[in-house]
Amino acid sequence: MPTTCSTLPYAETGAFSGLLTDYLAQKPALATFYNRFPTLESFAAQIEEKQAAYSPQARQLLVAALCDQYRPLDSSQPSVSANIQLLEQPTTFTVTTGHQLNLFTGPLYFIYKIVSAIKLSRQLKDAYPQYDFVPVYWMATEDHDFAEINHFSLFGKTYSWDAANTGGPVGRLPLDGFAEQFLSQLPPEVPAAFQQAYAESQTLAEATRKLADTLFGEFGLVTLDADRPALKQALVPLLEKEIKEQASNAAVQATNTRLTDAGYKPQVYSRPINLFFITDEGKRERLEPDTSGADCVEVTIRNTARCHSQQELLALARQHPEQFSPNVVLRPVYQEILLPNLVYIGGGAEVAYWFQLKDVFAAFGVPYPIVLPRNSAMYISRANAGKLKKLGLSGREIFKPLPELKKQVGATLGQEEISLQDQQQALAAAFQQVQDLAQRLDPTLVRTVAAEAQKAAAGLTALEKRLSKAAETKHETAYTQLAALKEKLFPGGGLQERSENVLSVLINNPEFIRQLLDAFEPLALEFTVLEEE
Numbered sequence: 395m396p397t398t399c400s401t402l403p404y405a406e407t408g409a410f411s412g413l414l415t416d417y418l419a420q421k422p423a424l425a426t427f428y429n430r431f432p433t434l435e436s437f438a439a440q441i442e443e444k445q446a447a448y449s450p451q452a453r454q455l456l457v458a459a460l461c462d463q464y465r466p467l468d469s470s471q472p473s474v475s476a477n478i479q480l481l482e483q484p485t486t487f488t489v490t491t492g493h494q495l496n497l498f499t500g501p502l503y504f505i506y507k508i509v510s511a512i513k514l515s516r517q518l519k520d521a522y523p524q525y526d527f528v529p530v531y532w533m534a535t536e537d538h539d540f541a542e543i544n545h546f547s548l549f550g551k552t553y554s555w556d557a558a559n560t561g562g563p564v565g566r567l568p569l570d571g572f573a574e575q576f577l578s579q580l581p582p583e584v585p586a587a588f589q590q591a592y593a594e595s596q597t598l599a600e601a602t603r604k605l606a607d608t609l610f611g612e613f614g615l616v617t618l619d620a621d622r623p624a625l626k627q628a629l630v631p632l633l634e635k636e637i638k639e640q641a642s643n644a645a646v647q648a649t650n651t652r653l654t655d656a657g658y659k660p661q662v663y664s665r666p667i668n669l670f671f672i673t674d675e676g677k678r679e680r681l682e683p684d685t686s687g688a689d690c691v692e693v694t695i696r697n698t699a700r701c702h703s704q705q706e707l708l709a710l711a712r713q714h715p716e717q718f719s720p721n722v723v724l725r726p727v728y729q730e731i732l733l734p735n736l737v738y739i740g741g742g743a744e745v746a747y748w749f750q751l752k753d754v755f756a757a758f759g760v761p762y763p764i765v766l767p768r769n770s771a772m773y774i775s776r777a778n779a780g781k782l783k784k785l786g787l788s789g790r791e792i793f794k795p796l797p798e799l800k801k802q803v804g805a806t807l808g809q810e811e812i813s814l815q816d817q818q819q820a821l822a823a824a825f826q827q828v829q830d831l832a833q834r835l836d837p838t839l840v841r842t843v844a845a846e847a848q849k850a851a852a853g854l855t856a857l858e859k860r861l862s863k864a865a866e867t868k869h870e871t872a873y874t875q876l877a878a879l880k881e882k883l884f885p886g887g888g889l890q891e892r893s894e895n896v897l898s899v900l901i902n903n904p905e906f907i908r909q910l911l912d913a914f915e916p917l918a919l920e921f922t923v924l925e926e927e
Contacts, residue, residue: 396927399913401920402790404770409793409889413658413749414742414767418919423656427649427749432737432766434521434917440736441487441525443761448734450484452628456732457482459625460616463603471611477528478616481734485525488616489515490729491739491768492532495564495602497555497576498546498588499609502891502899503741503768506914508606509907510739510769512613514916518736527736528616531606532729535565535599535621536670536719538678548895553579562676563719565599565621583901609896609907620732623716628731632758633669633711633718637693637704640683642668642723645753653750661746668723671695678719681707726751730760737764739916769914769922772883772890773899773906776926781879785872789923796880803872814858821850 405415417424420431430436460478480486491507499505511529518527537543538561545554555576557567573593580589587608595601603617620626635641646664653660667681673695680696694701702710711718720728726748729735738748748765755762774782774789782792786806787799794802825847832839885893899906903926913922 397909397924400923404921407793407921410742413746428765429762430764432764440764447761473614474611477614480526488528488530488733488735489737490530490532490735494534494543495598496543499896500546502894505896507768508610509910509914510916513911513914531617533619535619536563540564546895548897560676562678563621567598626715629715637707640666641757642754645757646750649750649753660750662722664723668721670719672717727758727760735763737766739766739768771922774925779925789925800873803876814854
């Protein structure tokens with residue numbers, strides 16, 4: 395399905411926070427909250443900084459873990475295997491995005507994140523040919539908010555998975571009975587590859603990795619599940635510092651004060667200890683300090699009877715780091731410890747909370763990556779593109795408020811005020827001539843002519859009213875069509891990408907992902923509009 399592409403500034407969409415638009419405008423008030431602004435030239439210094447900090451041992455650990463994760467999948471994507479092998483080289487770096495394990499990929503912005511990472515990797519290779527760049531999808535397998543990921547929407551209907559919520563990492567959720575409970579609900583248009591990813595997997599993490607490989611494996615996307623004992627060994631120094639010093643919270647609180655003073659609201663809440671503990675029952679519970687004891691600092695595991703001294707918890711972290719799980723504050727640090735990463739690609743809310751973390755990275759001695767807003771887009775089907783054209787609007791103009799659009803549509807339609815005043819005057823003049831003729835020939839006919847003149851004038855007045863009503867009806871029809879189109883392209887008043895699923899496009903346009911790759915320019919920092927021709 396051929397498409398045309400146009401762009402507009404994020405600020406013109408009216409759909410993004412002031413922090414994001416100010417960042418894109420490089421407002422001085424935000425300069426201290428990030429390291430380097432995302433330009434092609436800024437990657438030279440970022441490469442140098444990361445190369446100096448990332449050890450050969452870290453590469454060996456990462457590659458071994460990826461080989462282990464992909465082995466049971468029997469991945470047939472040679473570009474993925476090639477990229478994993480490239481990661482062994484000290485001249486290879488990653489371009490990373492992360493996301494929850496939403497069923498069937500969830501909202502469209504999941505797709506946009508990954509396409510942004512793939513496209514930027516290609517552009518960096520063109521700009522820095524002496525290096526290699528691998529797009530990475532970091533699966534948020536350790537999140538435990540099942541209600542956020544147990545559903546997806548397609549063609550106006552929501553499909554939900556009513557599995558028992560264990561309160562543990564969602565990536566570990568078994569898919570027993572998933573086919574009967576969930577796949578059987580789906581419409582027949584859903585591609586078999588989407589269903590097979592779940593039907594042939596043991597856990598939600600495995601299914602999500604298979605689906606990502608199906609959609610993006612040919613482009614070399616490497617998917618990483620960091621909820622692995624081998625990888626958690628790299629977390630030990632971070633765990634020790636967090637347990638002993640609670641360094642992350644102090645750093646975030648100081649940053650939050652500066653953000654607030656600059657007029658911005660912090661995005662995420664930091665806790666005294668920004669770690670979870672995974673219990674023997676598989677639940678993910680917060681670690682909470684209790685300083686009421688006189689002799690030592692104790693840490694309780696929420697919703698359990700367990701309580702450890704600081705020394706006991708340190709010993710446990712060294713022996714079994716796989717039982718610890720970073721929260722939203724420390725997860726990015728864990729990611730940057732594991733990966734030779736240069737840039738993190740995220741949505742507006744993610745950019746906001748990354749801005750709270752620069753000092754956290756400094757506290758743990760880990761290079762802070764470039765933070766890049768993902769590409770955002772609106773996809774306009776051929777039918778909706780036709781409606782836009784009929785209304786005299788472009789894909790860029792549809793972002794305007796509805797009242798403003800109504801005025802524009804009215805002007806485009808050229809509706810004029812209906813008035814037959816000139817015709818009434820001409821009619822009156824004609825009957826006056828007839829009346830003058832009657833007066834000369836037979837005065838008794840003057841009254842008859844006057845009656846006919848009044849009758850004709852009344853008929854013209856009635857016709858004027860009917861024409862006015864017809865014009866108003868035509869205008870109101872256009873308004874109704876406009877309102878319906880606005881709701882279609884902005885479901886519930888929000889961006890399409892935040893509610894629609896990729897299948898809503900992919901079923902009718904199998905080339906959609908390739909078209910996104912052609913259209914997206916990650917470093918252009920503009921909103922993309924794709925219209926079917």
